[in-house]
Amino acid sequence: MEIYICVTLIAMLAGVVSGIVGTGSSLLLLPMMVSAFGPKLAIPIMAIAAILGNLSRIVAWWGEIDWRATLAYTLPGVPAASLGAHVLLALPTWTIDCALGIFFWIMIPVRQHVKNNRWTLSINQLGFCGGTVGFLTGLVLSTGPVSVPIFTAYGLSGGAFIGTEAASALLLYMSKVSTFAFQGALSMHVALIGVFVGGGIMLGTLSSKALVRRLTATHFSFLIDGMLLISGTGLLYSAWLTC
Numbered sequence: 480m481e482i483y484i485c486v487t488l489i490a491m492l493a494g495v496v497s498g499i500v501g502t503g504s505s506l507l508l509l510p511m512m513v514s515a516f517g518p519k520l521a522i523p524i525m526a527i528a529a530i531l532g533n534l535s536r537i538v539a540w541w542g543e544i545d546w547r548a549t550l551a552y553t554l555p556g557v558p559a560a561s562l563g564a565h566v567l568l569a570l571p572t573w574t575i576d577c578a579l580g581i582f583f584w585i586m587i588p589v590r591q592h593v594k595n596n597r598w599t600l601s602i603n604q605l606g607f608c609g610g611t612v613g614f615l616t617g618l619v620l621s622t623g624p625v626s627v628p629i630f631t632a633y634g635l636s637g638g639a640f641i642g643t644e645a646a647s648a649l650l651l652y653m654s655k656v657s658t659f660a661f662q663g664a665l666s667m668h669v670a671l672i673g674v675f676v677g678g679g680i681m682l683g684t685l686s687s688k689a690l691v692r693r694l695t696a697t698h699f700s701f702l703i704d705g706m707l708l709i710s711g712t713g714l715l716y717s718a719w720l721t722c
Contacts, residue, residue: 486515487679494532494683508676516672522567523665526656527673532680533649539685540642548633548643551606553650556613560651563617564658576619577718583711586628587704600632609647616651617658619714627703 486508493508508528512521537544592598600608608629615622630644659665 486512486676490528490676490679491683494535494680494685495687512676520669520672523656523659523669524673524676526652526659527665527670528677528680529652530649530656531674531677532684533645533652535681535684536641536645537649539687540638540645543638544642544646545635545639546646547602548605548630548635549646549650551602552609552647553613555606555610556616556647556651557654559610559613560617560654561658563614564655565617565662567618568659568662568664573718573720576714580711580714580718583625583707583714586625586711587707589628591704598632599634600629602633605629605633613651613654616648617655627707631703 490508508525512524516524612622612625612629615625626644626648630640635643656665
């Protein structure tokens with residue numbers, strides 16, 4: 480029982496962080512989830528929890544979601560996420576986690592370069608990115624940090640960014656979880672743990688809305704860079720645990 484209480488409290492904290500930055504709850508929870516339930520159960524558990532966490536961000540920022548961007552991103556992203564999940568069930572994930580961890584670190588200076596040079600994405604380019612990120616979402620624990628520079632380059636920030644990224648991620652994770660269930664990799668026990676953890680994330684996320692409204696663009700950018708650093712470290716740690 481103590482481990483469940485501890486997981487809930489940390490899930491709430493992760494929900495606050497992801498509610499402010501727009502991503503990162505899964506990777507912040509990863510070390511405890513692996514320690515408590517083992518690496519093979521951590522990914523489907525966190526996939527369930529991610530659905531609830533993204534749902535809470537949608538509820539919090541419903542009025543600011545860019546549905547056109549969401550549709551363009553998820554039309555290619557949903558089938559790509561299912562394909563990635565199929566590959567995940569057949570291949571070891573530690574090498575992918577390691578590669579993405581390094582990629583997230585590299586994205587910090589790249590994001591600054593993009594920002595300084597005013598790089599932007601069109602709606603068609605957003606769709607291409609959605610297909611790529613969808614496939615990666617099926618493969619690894621979380622690709623939220625990858626979507627950060629994509630949606631910000633499209634021109635979204637603050638609540639519009641958080642809500643749109645959450646709506647897109649929700650559909651990608653639903654595709655991933657559906658594939659797990661179809662392949663027999665999602666038991667009722669795992670689903671219940673995921674709901675338990677996701678509930679904690681939801682509580683934390685819904686309590687963070689007031690903080691987001693107080694953030695300046697500079698603060699928001701700083702927090703995103705910090706999350707990319709933490710997320711990259713989390714993926715490398717995950718690779719080390721599962722290799």
